[in-house]
Amino acid sequence: MSFSRYESYKESGVEWLGEVPEHWDVRAIKHIVSIPITDGPHETPNFPDEGIPFVSAEAVSTGVIDFSKIRGFISESDHFRYSQKYLPQVGDIYMVKSGATTGITAIVEVDREFNIWSPLAAIRCGKRAIPRFILNFMRSKNFQEAVTLNWSFGTQQNIGMGVIENLAVTLPPIPEQQTIAAFLDRETAKIDALIAEQQRLIELLKEKRQSVISHAVTRGLNPNAPMKDSGIEWLGDVPEHWGLPKLKHFTRFVGGGTPSRDNLEYWNGDIPWVSPKDMKVEIINSAEEYITQTGLENSSSSLRPSGQVLMVVRSGILKHTIPVAITEVPVALNQDMKALSFTDGSCLNLFFMRWTQGLNALLLLAWAKQGATVESIEHTYLTETVIPLPPITEQQAIVAFLDRETAKLDTLTAEAKTAITLLQERRTALISAAVTGKIDVRGLVSAKPEVKAETVPC
Template identity: 45%
Template structure:
C-alpha cells in the first residue's frame, strides 16, 4: 500500500479484530448503522386469498460482486410480509447459512423481489453507505471473524442477532461513500486483470487439448499420406497407422470393495484407487489402502504399473473422463477399470487419445438410461484406436510431454498471478475500511477511452 497515504492521527480500539483507527472514526456494531432483518421461512401454499406468489432470493443467489439470478424461485407472501420483506435498491443481502457472511448489494435487478430465511437483509439508516458495509463484510469475512462467531465445527448460522452485533467502524457518511467509490474503482480494475488471466488459462486448456487431439490423430508429419478411419469424428489418420478395436488390443480388468465390516482389510499399504484419486495423469498413491487379506477375500485384484486407469461409474462422467497411468502396483474399486496394453508406451498414447477426444468419447461410451453416469464396456471395447508404429509413437509422446510442460508452466504462472491479485484485492479492502489508508482526496480518473480500448481488445 506504499502509494497511499495514512491518516494524520490514529487511536486504539478495544476490539482484537480492529487495528488503531483514525481519530475521527467511531466504533460500534452493524445495528447502529443498519437495520437487519431475517427473511421468511419457505411457504409452498397460499394461506389467504391475499397471498401472492412472488420471487425471492436464496443463499445460493448471493455472490460476492453481485446477485446471481440464473435460478430464482417463488413462494407465497402475505400483504404484511410484502411490506416488510421487499428488497429495495441499496439493501445488503447477507448469507445466514452455508458460506456464512457472503454478501451482495441489491441493485434492483428484478422489479419486485423478496428473501427467505437463509438471508439477512441490512438496510442503511440515514446516510450510511450500503457499499461500505458490503466491503466491511468482505473484510471481516476474510479476517475470519464470521467463521469464529458462527462456530464452523457445527452447522454455521450467521443469525440476524449475530449480524447486528458484529463490530463496525463508522467513518463520517461522506467518507464511507468515498471509500466505497474508491474500492469500486480499484477492485474493478483488479477483477478485470483476474478475468484476463482466467481467460488465458481457458485458452491454454483449449490449446492443450487441440495439440493432443491433432498429435494422436494426425501425427507430427504434415506430409504423411492419409486414409479414412471409418469413424466420423476421428476423420483421417496417417495411412501407415493401424486402426484397432480396443477389445482386440488390450485386456480389461475391474475392481471391487473389500468388506467394510472387516477392519483387518483396511489400513494396509496397497493403494485402493477410486474416482476421488483420479486427479492427475499419473497415480502413485490413493486416499484408501487395503491389505493382502482384502485382496484374497474380495473381487479386487492387483494391477501392475503402466496400465490405463479409467473411471467407469461416477457423476463426473457427465463432463469429463478421468484417466491416468498407474506408476505403482494398485488395486481398484468397482467404479474403475484398468486397460492393460502390456506396453507402457501404448498406455501413455491411449491416455492422451482419451484426453484429446474426450467430448466425442463421452458421447460414444456413456450408458444410456443409467441412474448414475457410467461407461458401457461394450462401447469402450468397440472403440477404434489409431496406433502408430512404436518409434513414431515414442516421438509423439516426447513431443506432447514437451508441449504440455510449456502449457503447464504458463498455466501455473497465470494461476499464481490470480492468487497475487486476489491477495492484493483483499489487502486493499482491509486497508481502506479500517483506515490504514486515507482516500479522502481520491478522485476517479478519466479512464473511459483506455477502458474502451481494453474492452475492444479483450
C-alpha cells in the same frame, strides 16, 4: 500507488479489528441496520418450471447474485407468503451463513422480483451506513477472519444470525464511507480487469493444449503423411499406415469395489484406494484414502500393478470430462473406476491417456450411457471403440512431443494462476486497508453514487 495514513488512531475495542482512525465509530451490525437481520424460509418449497426466482447460496458464491444459478422457481403464492417475512430490495446485502461458502457476500443491484432461501442472511443498512461500504467491510480480511472464528460445525460450517448481528463494523462519516466505496469501486475494477485477462489466457492455453494433443494423436507429427478415411464420422482421416483396432481386441478392463465402511480393520492401511476425487492429476502415486490387505481381500476390488491406465467410468464429473491417469504404484480402485491394461503391447499407456485427453469431448458423447441416473460410461460403447494406433516407435515420438509441448503450456497456465492469486490477494489487502482505516484515501477520488458490485469475491 502509495497511500498516507490518518493523523491519529484509537483502539477499536475489537481484538480482530485493532486500531481505527480517531474520528471513526465502531458499531455492531445490529445497530446499523434498518430492519433486523433475517433470512429466507426454513422449508423446502415446490419448484415449478417457471415463476419467481428463488436465490440460495450457489447463486451468490461468486460474490454477485447470478440469476442463472438460482435454486429454481417458486409460485406466486409462496413468494407472497415468504415476502411477509422478507422482501428483497436494491442495496440489501446477502451473506452466506451455512455451507462451504459461508461468509461470501453479495449486494442486490437489480430491481427485480425474487426471493431468498434460509442459507442467506439479509442485511439492510439504515441511515448511518452506505451499503457498498458495509459490503466491502464484510469482504475485508478482518471481518472474514471474525466469521471463521465464530462459525460452528454441525454437518457443515455455519454462523447464526445472532452471531452475525453482533459482529462489529467500522463507521466513518457518511461522506467518507461514500469516498472509500467509490475508491474501491475504481481500484478493484482495475484489478478485476487484470484478473479477467489472466482467466482468458488460461482458457486460451487450455484450448491450445487440447488442440495440440488432438492433432498429434489423430494426425501424427508428419504433416505430409498420406491419409485414409478411418470410417468413423467423428474421427475423420488418420495416417494411412496407422492401425484401427477396437479396444476390446487388445485391452483388459478391471473394475473396483469398496470395503465395508463398518469394519475399521479394512481402512487406514497402506494400499492406496483410488476414487474419482483422486483423478485430478495425470500420474497417480497416492490417494485420499487407504485400505488394508484384509479390506482388499474382503471386497470386489483388487490390487492393480503400477503402469496401468485408470479411468473414471461413473461420476458427476463425466458431465464435463473423462479423467484418465496412469498409476505409478500398485493401487486398489473403488467401484466408479476401471483399470485398463493393453495385452499385446500394441498401445502405450501414455499414448492412450493422451488420445483420451485429445478427444475428450467426442468420447464423452460416444461413451455416455443413456438414461442413467448417475453419469456413467457404457462399457459396451467403450470396448467397441476404434482407436487409431501408430507403430510403437511413432507412439513414443508423439508422447515425447506432447510431454514437451504440454509442459510449456502447463508452465504458462501455472504462471497465470499465480498471477490471479497475487491479484486476488492485492484486492483483498486493498479493501481491508481502506475499510479499516489503515490507509487514507480521502482526496484520491470524489464520492459518487453507488455503482455495481464487484465481480470477484473476497
